[in-house]
Amino acid sequence: MTAAAEVAKESLLWSDDALGLRAVADPSGSVRLTDDGHPWDCLVPLAEVLLTGHGRTWSGERFIDTAVGARLVLRGHETVQDREWRHTTIRLTDPDTSLAADVTLSTVPGAGFVRSQVRLVNEGDTPLHVEGVSTLTLGGITDAEKGLDGLTVHWADNDWLAECRWRRAAFRDQVVPLNRSAHGHEGRGCFERYSQGTWSTGRHLPLAALTDSAGGTWLWQIESSAGWRFETGEREGAAYLALFGPDDAHHQWRQTLAPGQEFTTVPAVLVRTRSGGLDAAFGELTAYRRRIRRAHPDHTALPVIYNDYMNTLMGDPTTEKLLPLVEAAGAAGAEVFVIDAGWYDDDSQGWWDAVGAWEPAGRRFPGGIQEVLDAIRRHGMTPGVWLEPEVVGVRSPLARALPDEAFFRRGGVRLTEHGRHHLDLRHPAARAHLDRVVDRIVGEWGVGYLKLDYNINAGPGTESDSESAGAGLLGHHRAHLDWLASLLDRHPGLVLENCGSGGLRMDYAQLAVTQLQSTSDQQDPLRYPPIAAAAATAVAPEQAAVWAYPQPHFTLDEIAFTMVTALLGRVHLSGFLDRMDEEQLALVRSGIELYQRIRPEIGGARPFWPLGLPGWEDSWLAHGLRAPSATYLALWRRDTVSEAVSPNVSGEAAAQNVDTGVRGVRIPHLRGSHLHPEVLYPTDAGATATWDATDGTLTVTLPRVNTAVLLRLGGTPPTNRPVPNEKTWSGSRQ
Numbered sequence: 001m002t003a004a005a006e007v008a009k010e011s012l013l014w015s016d017d018a019l020g021l022r023a024v025a026d027p028s029g030s031v032r033l034t035d036d037g038h039p040w041d042c043l044v045p046l047a048e049v050l051l052t053g054h055g056r057t058w059s060g061e062r063f064i065d066t067a068v069g070a071r072l073v074l075r076g077h078e079t080v081q082d083r084e085w086r087h088t089t090i091r092l093t094d095p096d097t098s099l100a101a102d103v104t105l106s107t108v109p110g111a112g113f114v115r116s117q118v119r120l121v122n123e124g125d126t127p128l129h130v131e132g133v134s135t136l137t138l139g140g141i142t143d144a145e146k147g148l149d150g151l152t153v154h155w156a157d158n159d160w161l162a163e164c165r166w167r168r169a170a171f172r173d174q175v176v177p178l179n180r181s182a183h184g185h186e187g188r189g190c191f192e193r194y195s196q197g198t199w200s201t202g203r204h205l206p207l208a209a210l211t212d213s214a215g216g217t218w219l220w221q222i223e224s225s226a227g228w229r230f231e232t233g234e235r236e237g238a239a240y241l242a243l244f245g246p247d248d249a250h251h252q253w254r255q256t257l258a259p260g261q262e263f264t265t266v267p268a269v270l271v272r273t274r275s276g277g278l279d280a281a282f283g284e285l286t287a288y289r290r291r292i293r294r295a296h297p298d299h300t301a302l303p304v305i306y307n308d309y310m311n312t313l314m315g316d317p318t319t320e321k322l323l324p325l326v327e328a329a330g331a332a333g334a335e336v337f338v339i340d341a342g343w344y345d346d347d348s349q350g351w352w353d354a355v356g357a358w359e360p361a362g363r364r365f366p367g368g369i370q371e372v373l374d375a376i377r378r379h380g381m382t383p384g385v386w387l388e389p390e391v392v393g394v395r396s397p398l399a400r401a402l403p404d405e406a407f408f409r410r411g412g413v414r415l416t417e418h419g420r421h422h423l424d425l426r427h428p429a430a431r432a433h434l435d436r437v438v439d440r441i442v443g444e445w446g447v448g449y450l451k452l453d454y455n456i457n458a459g460p461g462t463e464s465d466s467e468s469a470g471a472g473l474l475g476h477h478r479a480h481l482d483w484l485a486s487l488l489d490r491h492p493g494l495v496l497e498n499c500g501s502g503g504l505r506m507d508y509a510q511l512a513v514t515q516l517q518s519t520s521d522q523q524d525p526l527r528y529p530p531i532a533a534a535a536a537t538a539v540a541p542e543q544a545a546v547w548a549y550p551q552p553h554f555t556l557d558e559i560a561f562t563m564v565t566a567l568l569g570r571v572h573l574s575g576f577l578d579r580m581d582e583e584q585l586a587l588v589r590s591g592i593e594l595y596q597r598i599r600p601e602i603g604g605a606r607p608f609w610p611l612g613l614p615g616w617e618d619s620w621l622a623h624g625l626r627a628p629s630a631t632y633l634a635l636w637r638r639d640t641v642s643e644a645v646s647p648n649v650s651g652e653a654a655a656q657n658v659d660t661g662v663r664g665v666r667i668p669h670l671r672g673s674h675l676h677p678e679v680l681y682p683t684d685a686g687a688t689a690t691w692d693a694t695d696g697t698l699t700v701t702l703p704r705v706n707t708a709v710l711l712r713l714g715g716t717p718p719t720n721r722p723v724p725n726e727k728t729w730s731g732s733r734q
Helices: 003-009 067-071 277-292 309-313 319-332 369-378 428-444 469-490 528-538 556-566 582-602 652-656
Strands: 011-016 021-025 031-035 049-051 073-082 085-094 099-107 113-122 128-141 152-157 165-170 191-194 204-211 217-222 229-235 238-244 255-257 262-264 268-273 305-307 336-339 382-387 391-393 420-422 449-452 495-498 516-518 544-548 570-573 606-608 620-626 631-637 662-666 678-681 688-692 697-701 707-713
Touching (some): 011 073, 049 067, 113 128, 113 255, 128 217, 191 204, 204 229, 204 528, 217 277, 238 268, 255 262, 268 277, 277 528, 305 319, 309 319, 319 369, 319 582, 336 369, 369 382, 382 428, 428 449, 428 469, 469 495, 528 544, 528 556, 528 620, 556 631, 582 678, 631 662, 688 707
Parallel strands (some): 031 128, 305 336, 336 382, 449 495, 495 516
Antiparallel strands (some): 011 021, 021 031, 049 128, 085 099, 099 113, 113 268, 128 255, 152 165, 152 204, 191 229, 204 217, 217 268, 391 420, 606 620, 620 631, 678 707, 688 697
């Protein structure tokens, strides 16, 4: 039978023109999701399910080729419209086990993404033991002209102090050709990345991409704080993609489904763009992230946050130290003041392994913590405090007061990690304890901002009875999200910052609920720009909290450098502002005033990277935002940190790595536009910019190393807009 005849016999179940994707069923009822209708034999089943006792049809490192996935057949489908969203559920069943798998594909017509989840139901009369289940699969990915030789894979390594480090490699460097015709089988391996333990982004970001030579992109994101994995490899001459939540092999996750029981996977999203490369795809992903998150006024107000920790008090706050900082932060234009770690430390042995009660330390605040909170409000700012809610120190009285069942346990033993126990928020005693803490701090003290940190990796999870550790972690993770949502239900103006030793739990399970994400704990201002410039790959710009920590011993260039680093995200101001001279303070204030003028445009802007995604050692870095009225561009010129050229830089760009202080930056979306680039900040450091509309090239001069500049291109400059008052967005008591 010809390929055309095979296509004619397929049943179309779902399609999206913007994505160029369709789900089809063959005459036997087998269903596949494909890109542009590639041949059936290169595709993968719509859902892959690994059951104990059933396994795979081809053993190896891949989690495709499952026996259940090959048996799943169509039993119906339906589409439901929910406001702007369109949800199509394709219902599958395994005739051998009576396992039902409902795959829901959710789209917004005209947008370039599809979100997927899979619901499993045991409709049989014997228990089923699930060891892994896909959230989304796709086959038939190729370069139109070069096949697999034209594909590039992109992924991001992540680590403490070194977040969002993007890598790229030719697909064929990772998935080598094996001459299938000579062996009669596919390979056993794949390119994979996965999380480990309770830091969801402690190793890698839960997103990656394939690009083709024409600028087409397949970009994906998995939304889980409790284990995730993706793989891509070759199947019958095309690439495939499979996205998973936790599984047994990588996360000790197993889920037993008794007759009638069900399980729903974590969500994942796939973005598909035909041109524009990674910039276009990340623009679509940014729009998607804004659609799925909980509505909150902070997403448009974007108040400037001062936090006393970074390179300043470093966990040693007292009334005496805080009051001068409060006055200086208010004068600089901050609108939130956060008292970071240590405010509860009243223990001669230190606070790390004694936390849990979250009561203010009397010796640190002789007049009570309200004295400082009141001072913050008097200076026009909303008070905030730091919490690490999921842990209880081993020396805390709470460690003895709460039952063992309220904590993570494995093998019947309470987990201890780095001097802390880990609360299981499925237990009512754990949740009641944290509710009392937050309701006291927010409801009684009038705190409107909570920085929620998470500084241990508790391993694969917690076991209860026959529950696997990974299933326990997923259960806690979902209870944690529910608890966070309940705080915002009770305190609608409260702002929650998600922090995990910086960016080690930077996923959109958390960020769909919380308002901000800490991007790093990086204390070196010269090391922060590649993190800040790439942060918008992981987080919507208005949720990306970036430190700006000017210090009185900094030169004006150094102050401007650290300020520029934060101006296209969320400004997390720190530093001993109270010790600066007037010239230094004026430079800080001008940066904050500029941010307050441009911030109304950040929440609707899409990110782009005209020099490519930043390399860790790159001397020149660039990150821009395409806003409705203008384009904003931050550029940094650093000392060459290493002789090695970043793997993200090659050819002409590599030659430009020899630093002359002049850099050409191509901005294709502005090509043909007649505009005058404006140096927004700093305005008197010698930076210049000229624009060539013919080929869309901006030429920027930064005459000194370790300097940075923020530019604006196009449109009418933003006018001074009123800063939202406290009642608009704060969590202060009504």
